[in-house]
Amino acid sequence: MTEETKDTNVQKEPVEEVQTEPTATEEVTDIEAEDSTQDEVEVDPIAVLEAEKEALEERVLRLQAEIANMQRINAKERQDAAKFRSQxxxxxxxxxxxxLERALQTETVSEDAAALKKGVEMVMTQLKSTFEREQIVVIDPIGEAFNPNFHQAVSVMPAAEGQASETVLTVLQKGYQLHERVLRPAMVIVAE
Structure with missing residues (x-):
């Protein structure tokens, strides 16, 4: 039995040695990993700073583009405000x-009425010149194709022979536009 016990002890010893060897290898691997981590840590500050620099440069470019867009939008808004200030x-x-146009269409029988009509004509002339200066244009579309952006159809009448459908037959009230913006659409009767 002693021999068997010795054999078992002998067998146990190599097993123990085998078990201790991987532990030693693991320690060596851990030490190497720590060394490589320290090497990486030494390299990392430069890489980190370069990455931060690139990120900041990109952010600066984006902010500059955003500022340019804001300036462009602001300039457009100021231009539109000046353009449509009289709207x-x-x-x-x-x-x-x-x-005033209705007053000018009335007939005068007396000299006083004629003088009054002359005064209304002068006021109307001044208003028209002011409208022209401010680029306020009359929308008077007789014979033109109906456009819902500029015309308001009040009624529809059958088209006369040779006349295209959906054209303006009569203007009941003139429309006006300031630059490209409609102040009031023309009230019209349209051919069907």
Whole structure:
């Protein structure tokens, strides 16, 4: 039995040695990993700084582009504000112009009425010149194709022979536009 015990001990010893060898290898691997991590740590600050630099440069470019876009939008808004500054006043004056035109269509029988009509004509002339200066244009589309962006169809009538359908037959109330913006669409009767 002693021999068997010795054999078992002998067998146990190599097993123990085999078990301890991987532990030693693991320690060596851990030490090498720590060394390589230290090497990487030494290289990392430069790489990190370069990455940060690239990120900051990209951010600067984006911010510069954003500033340029904001400046362009701001300039466009200022230009539009200047272009359409008279829109509200012009819209309110359209009814006044309509009434003055109706006053000019009346017939005068007395000298006083003729003098009054002459005064209304002078006011109307001044208003028209002011509208021209501000680039307020009359929309008077008789015979043109109906365009819902510029015309408001009030009624529809059968088209006369030789006349295209969906054309403006009669203008009931003139329309006006300021530059490309419609102040008031023309009220029209359209051919069907």
């Amino acid at each position: 509200k006043l012009a819209s309110e004056l359209l009814d006044v112009v309509d009434n």
